[in-house]
Amino acid sequence: MRDGCMSDAELVRRVLAGEVELYRVLVERYRAEFGRYATALLGGDVDEAADALQEAFIKAYDSLASCRQPDKFKAWVFRIVTNQCHNARRRRRLHVRLETIANPASETADEGLDRGEIKKAVGAALEALTEEQRIAFVMKHIEGRSYAEMADLLNVGQDALKMRVHRARDEMKRRLEGVV
Amino acid sequence: MTARDRFHPDVQRYLDGEHVEGVAQRDIEEADRFATAMHTYGAGIGAPDARVDAAVMEAVRTRRPSHEGGSFWQWLVRPHQVRVRPALLAAASIALIALGGAAVSLLPRSVGPAGADAAPTVLVRFELRAPEASSVTLAGSFNAWSSDRIELQQNTATGVWSGTIQLRPGRHEYSFVIDGERWLPDPMAHAQVDDGFGQVNSVIVVGPRGVVRS
Numbered sequence: 125m126r127d128g129c130m131s132d133a134e135l136v137r138r139v140l141a142g143e144v145e146l147y148r149v150l151v152e153r154y155r156a157e158f159g160r161y162a163t164a165l166l167g168g169d170v171d172e173a174a175d176a177l178q179e180a181f182i183k184a185y186d187s188l189a190s191c192r193q194p195d196k197f198k199a200w201v202f203r204i205v206t207n208q209c210h211n212a213r214r215r216r217r218l219h220v221r222l223e224t225i226a227n228p229a230s231e232t233a234d235e236g237l238d239r240g241e242i243k244k245a246v247g248a249a250l251e252a253l254t255e256e257q258r259i260a261f262v263m264k265h266i267e268g269r270s271y272a273e274m275a276d277l278l279n280v281g282q283d284a285l286k287m288r289v290h291r292a293r294d295e296m297k298r299r300l301e302g303v304v
Numbered sequence: 305m306t307a308r309d310r311f312h313p314d315v316q317r318y319l320d321g322e323h324v325e326g327v328a329q330r331d332i333e334e335a336d337r338f339a340t341a342m343h344t345y346g347a348g349i350g351a352p353d354a355r356v357d358a359a360v361m362e363a364v365r366t367r368r369p370s371h372e373g374g375s376f377w378q379w380l381v382r383p384h385q386v387r388v389r390p391a392l393l394a395a396a397s398i399a400l401i402a403l404g405g406a407a408v409s410l411l412p413r414s415v416g417p418a419g420a421d422a423a424p425t426v427l428v429r430f431e432l433r434a435p436e437a438s439s440v441t442l443a444g445s446f447n448a449w450s451s452d453r454i455e456l457q458q459n460t461a462t463g464v465w466s467g468t469i470q471l472r473p474g475r476h477e478y479s480f481v482i483d484g485e486r487w488l489p490d491p492m493a494h495a496q497v498d499d500g501f502g503q504v505n506s507v508i509v510v511g512p513r514g515v516v517r518s
Contacts, residue, residue, distance in 0.1 A: 137448045147364055151357045159351035174352035181360040186367065189445030190477055190499050192487075246345040265339065266346035271320070290316045297338065298309040304341035 136194035139185075151181050154198060158205045164262045165209040168247050176208040183208070202277045210255060242304060249299040253292050260285050261292035311335065425470040426510050430456065430478075432490070435463025437482045444478030444505075446471055456480075473512050477505040 130138075132150065139147045155177065162173035162180075184191075184201045191200050250258055259278070263269045264285075271282040278285070314324045315335050430442055442454040446469070456465035477497065480488045489496050493506035 140445070140448060144364060145361070148357055148361050151360050152354075155354070155356055156351045159356070160346075160349050163349050163351060164346070168349060170350040170352060174356050177352050178356050178359050178363075181356070182363045185360070185364045190497065190505060192443065192445075192449035192477075192479070192499055192503075192505065194449070242341055243345050243348050246341060265342040266349065268343075268346070286320065289320075290311070293316065293319065293338070294310040297311060300338075300341070301309075304337050 131195065132197040133194035136188060136191060136197050140188055147185060150197065150201075154201060158202065161202075161262065161267060162205055162209050164250075164266045165206075165258060166212060167251060168243075172212055173209075176212045177205060180205040180208040199277045199279065203279070206259060206278075213255075245300060245303045246296075249296050252299060253295055257288050257292035257295065260288035261296065264289045265293075424512060425472050426512070427468050428471050428508070428510065429466060429468045430480075430490075431464055431466040432456065432480050432488075433462070433464045434480075434482060434488075437465065439483055440465040441481045441484070442467060442469070442478060443481055443487075444476055446476050446478070471508075471510045473510050475507065475509050477507055479505055 130146075130149065132153075135146050135150050139150075158180075159170075159173055159177055162176050163170050166172045166176065180201065184204050191197060193200070250261070253261060260274065263274045263277070264271075269277075271285055274280075274285050275282045311319065312327070312331060314327045315331050318324045318327060318332065319335050319339060432440055434440055437458075440456045440458070442456060443449045447453050454467060454469060456467040458465050477499075478490070480490065482488055487503060489504045490506035493508065495507040496504045497507055499505050
């Protein structure tokens with residue numbers, strides 16, 4: 125069996141059995157997917173996302189023996205990545221100046237808004253969400269995940285996730301009035 | 305936040321991907337613009353490249369997953385979520401006893417990290433009082449959390465299930481599995497750790513001459 129065809133559970137068991145190099149298969153398997161997620165959570169900063177992702181995969185390796193459901197390795201690491209991003213956000217001071225769109229009433233629909241400006245505005249609005257709302261909103265609208273998938277990855281009920289997404293949408297709508 | 309600032313509940317459902325009827329065309333267009341803007345934002349999001357893979361692998365080659373490595377000191381200085389066990393637990397009690405080498409191992413020799421045959425091992429006895437259980441097995445980092453490998457034997461007179469296995473020195477996490485489905489951390493373990501899924505694993509630390517902490 126080629127390494128890339130192995131299930132997560134098989135890879136985890138073999139890494140724990142001493143085949144350390146197989147851990148690379150797991151990292152490669154989820155780096156892009158979790159990397160985009162981390163980048164979105166960290167305001168588009170790819171370098172910071174790379175640091176968070178790297179720390180998360182190393183932490184996961186250190187704790188691999190604690191992962192007693194190896195078939196759910198993906199969800200397990202996803203939560204570690206989420207925690208790392210949360211820690212990264214706490215460590216830094218936000219560089220995004222929220223006040224650029226803090227007063228929606230002063231914003232007017234501007235046909236001249238280009239993608240860069242929309243990106244900047246959306247990124248700033250995301251920063252204003254609560255942590256739970258941001259995670260749920262990013263997973264739903266930026267990554268396009270289903271509620272079932274979100275529930276599986278976060279181990280949170282779908283109704284609770286819908287509530288977070290709905291509240292996040294309302295907040296985003298308010299902050300992006302006149303922009304989108 | 306006024307009603308104008310919010311999406312109508314039907315529009316929320318529309319954005320959730322549900323089929324809705326009777327929503328004003330203007331609201332649908334607004335929702336579509338919103339979703340498109342988010343998609344546009346997402347399309348511009350970059351992702352870390354393969355340098356992450358190399359950095360992770362460089363780091364992990366210098367260490368080992370927790371079940372194999374770590375001196376007691378390393379374990380001690382690492383942050384843990386430790387819960388104080390209840391003073392009295394009517395349903396269960398556990399004793400972990402390091403034996404001199406006379407007990408029979410229940411652990412298949414093929415189970416465990418590479419080099420297990422060559423490494424010194426300590427015989428450790430696990431006990432759980434669970435008179436109502438039909439079966440009790442032991443799963444842990446030492447057997448890749450396989451819940452059906454290590455079966456404990458019941459003393460019908462006392463309701464105590466027990467078994468002895470070989471463990472290499474180091475820190476191990478484990479849990480009992482009742483009737484093949486209910487995971488039960490050891491109520492008498494000195495430390496419990498979160499497994500990342502909101503469940504709890506018990507911790508045992510084995511030294512070259514026996515159980516250091518149980």
